[in-house]
Amino acid sequence: MIFLDNLINGLSLGSIYAIIALGYTMVYGIARMLNFAHGDVIMVGAYIAFCGLQYWGLPPVLAFVVAMLFCTCLGITIEGLAYRPLRQATSLAVLITAIGMSYLLQNIALMIWGANPKSFPTTFINGSSIRLGQLNISTAAIITILANVVIMVGLTLFTSRTKLGKAMRCVSEDRGAAELMGINVNRTISLTFAIGSALAAIAGILLCSSYPILQPTTGSMPGIKAFTAAVFGGIGSIPGAMLGGILLGVIEIFGKAYISTELGDAIVFAVLIIVLLVKPAGLLGKPMREKV
Amino acid sequence: MSEIKNPAVTSDQSLPLLKVKDLHVYYGAIHAVKGISLEVHEGEIVTLIGANGAGKSTTLNTVAGLLKPRQGSIVLGGVPVDGTAASKMVFKGLSLCPEGRRIFQQMTVRENLEMGAYSRPREEIEASLEDVFGRFPRLKEREKQIGGTLSGGEQQMLAMARALMSRPKLLMLDEPSMGLAPILVDQIFGIIEEMHASGVTILLVEQNAQMALSVANRAYVLETGAISMSGDASDLLQNDDVRKAYLGS
Ligand SMILES: Nc1ncnc2c1ncn2[C@@H]1O[C@H](COP(=O)(O)OP(=O)(O)O)[C@@H](O)[C@H]1O
Ligand SMILES: [Mg+2]
Numbered sequence: 001m002i003f004l005d006n007l008i009n010g011l012s013l014g015s016i017y018a019i020i021a022l023g024y025t026m027v028y029g030i031a032r033m034l035n036f037a038h039g040d041v042i043m044v045g046a047y048i049a050f051c052g053l054q055y056w057g058l059p060p061v062l063a064f065v066v067a068m069l070f071c072t073c074l075g076i077t078i079e080g081l082a083y084r085p086l087r088q089a090t091s092l093a094v095l096i097t098a099i100g101m102s103y104l105l106q107n108i109a110l111m112i113w114g115a116n117p118k119s120f121p122t123t124f125i126n127g128s129s130i131r132l133g134q135l136n137i138s139t140a141a142i143i144t145i146l147a148n149v150v151i152m153v154g155l156t157l158f159t160s161r162t163k164l165g166k167a168m169r170c171v172s173e174d175r176g177a178a179e180l181m182g183i184n185v186n187r188t189i190s191l192t193f194a195i196g197s198a199l200a201a202i203a204g205i206l207l208c209s210s211y212p213i214l215q216p217t218t219g220s221m222p223g224i225k226a227f228t229a230a231v232f233g234g235i236g237s238i239p240g241a242m243l244g245g246i247l248l249g250v251i252e253i254f255g256k257a258y259i260s261t262e263l264g265d266a267i268v269f270a271v272l273i274i275v276l277l278v279k280p281a282g283l284l285g286k287p288m289r290e291k292v
Numbered sequence: 293m294s295e296i297k298n299p300a301v302t303s304d305q306s307l308p309l310l311k312v313k314d315l316h317v318y319y320g321a322i323h324a325v326k327g328i329s330l331e332v333h334e335g336e337i338v339t340l341i342g343a344n345g346a347g348k349s350t351t352l353n354t355v356a357g358l359l360k361p362r363q364g365s366i367v368l369g370g371v372p373v374d375g376t377a378a379s380k381m382v383f384k385g386l387s388l389c390p391e392g393r394r395i396f397q398q399m400t401v402r403e404n405l406e407m408g409a410y411s412r413p414r415e416e417i418e419a420s421l422e423d424v425f426g427r428f429p430r431l432k433e434r435e436k437q438i439g440g441t442l443s444g445g446e447q448q449m450l451a452m453a454r455a456l457m458s459r460p461k462l463l464m465l466d467e468p469s470m471g472l473a474p475i476l477v478d479q480i481f482g483i484i485e486e487m488h489a490s491g492v493t494i495l496l497v498e499q500n501a502q503m504a505l506s507v508a509n510r511a512y513v514l515e516t517g518a519i520s521m522s523g524d525a526s527d528l529l530q531n532d533d534v535r536k537a538y539l540g541s
Contacts, residue, residue: 163410170396170407176358177394179378180387182411182458 001134006257007250012141012210014249015148019203020226021233021241022155023196029172029236030192033091036098037078038200039223040105045071045201046120046208046218047113053121060123068201075197076190084186102220109216120212125205144206151199152242159238168192172236225252225265228272234285243283307370309334309462309493310355310386315364317347317354324350326517327364332462332495337488339496339504339525341538342514348497349391351514352464355495356388357381369461382411385461389468391497393451397440401431404439404450408457417457424453427486445476452483456492463487464495469503481507501538505529513538 052063159165170178233244255267317325357378425432498504
């Protein structure tokens with residue numbers, strides 16, 4: 001029973017990592033940059049949802065939609081203001097800008113909401129649990145895992161069936177060739193940031209529903225772990241982000257349960273290092289192709 | 293600069309489809325294209341030949357909007373287009389089949405072709421697909437195959453077919469025969485002639501001067517960023533300087 005409990009917790013935590021990792025991996029695949037501010041968009045999303053529930057008296061679903069819309073706009077704005085002017089710059093300059101953007105978001109959150117942790121309100125997500133025999137599963141875990149499945153299926157359909165989704169794949173493969181097809185690369189990158197940031201808001205809400213302590217640094221650690229998950233699965237690969245996220249969550253929970261509570265995070269990163277030694281491109285990543 | 297006059301094709305008989313004037317392109321401090329002027333008229337195949345590094349690709353990429361010229365003008369169908377983003381050029385009727393093919397390796401043949409028609413309304417795509425599959429039956433057989441698994445010759449056909457999917461007024465081909473076995477080179481040039489016969493206007497860049505000159509109407513010879521000769525393709529094919537420099541005889 002404890003094993004199943006841990007497994008479900010691991011899948012639930014892994015689902016949150018996976019949803020965040022999707023944002024990292026899509027942005028990397030299409031804009032060829034590591035958006036280190038992505039973790040902090042999660043935190044902003046959670047704060048907006050918190051405000052909607054606590055201060056503005058919105059019904060939960062509406063509060064969550066507002067948070068998603070806000071993060072979508074935030075993502076597009078960050079890309080347009082901070083990253084687009086650096087499209088031709090070195091990747092190091094872009095990386096440093098992204099780190100700066102991460103601290104900027106944290107500090108703005110600190111100014112607005114203060115350093116004291118807020119307790120994320122109870123909603124339909126985390127209100128109750130379901131008994132299955134001896135097993136007690138929280139609704140938060142179920143909803144998180146379901147949300148992850150829906151997002152995965154949705155994104156797969158989007159990138160394989162729709163014109164915009166295919167355009168994203170083209171930009172990710174060959175930006176110049178995509179332009180020759182008539183694809184507006186800047187718009188495609190904006191769209192990617194929009195989707196990634198909306199997913200970040202969802203991740204923030206799910207994260208705070210399971211671990212209801214909200215502060216300006218809330219997004220940092222999950223952000224770094226989700227980035228790890230994206231690399232683990234193969235950065236740039238959507239199924240890779242999903243697999244990496246789930247595995248990371250499960251390894252973390254099992255590591256904490258069976259090996260050592262303190263070393264849980266260390267175990268996660270040790271596994272990452274081993275995987276990258278054996279498969280440098282990640283589990284599902286494609287080794288860099290030679291240009292012919 | 294020696295000019296071989298051809299009274300049959302003079303530039304003022306009609307408005308050129310493409311008119312490039314005094315084009316200068318730089319890569320940082322490198323002056324790669326130094327004042328090129330050229331014209332392509334509707335219905336022609338014009339070829340741009342020259343050694344490796346002469347500036348052929350730079351010229352095509354600039355016309356396609358991938359590179360910004362420092363100086364000069366590009367007029368397509370009477371409309372100035374210099375400074376237009378590459379992603380807008382295909383909407384203006386210009387299609388570039390780039391050097392090295394650059395098909396989408398992870399997409400199927402069909403998806404590649406659909407992306408070629410990105411600029412066109414959805415309801416017209418099916419007809420274009422049929423047309424292209426008619427010209428390239430090999431691609432039809434491999435419709436569901438992933439692009440990266442095609443052979444070099446098939447990838448080149450896919451790249452050309454993809455460029456045709458936008459129904460361009462002007463099709464620019466950058467070294468379509470590069471890296472292909474002689475039999476495939478013949479096949480590719482056969483396809484180019486067929487496309488021309490069906491009314492597509494073509495600007496062809498080649499290092500294979502022999503083949504290019506034998507299919508083209510007119511030609512420009514490019515040397516270190518400037519045009520050194522131009523004229524009727526069949527005349528250039530007989531020209532001693534051209535024969536020595538580019539045809540190895
Ligand atoms: N991306 C680039 N950066 C710097 N120089 C370049 C670049 N691309 C081409 N060049 C230079 O510009 C000149 C023309 O190149 P290119 O147009 O590719 O020639 P061609 O297509 O005729 O072989 C060459 O000297 C080449 O080295
Ligand atoms: Mg070239």
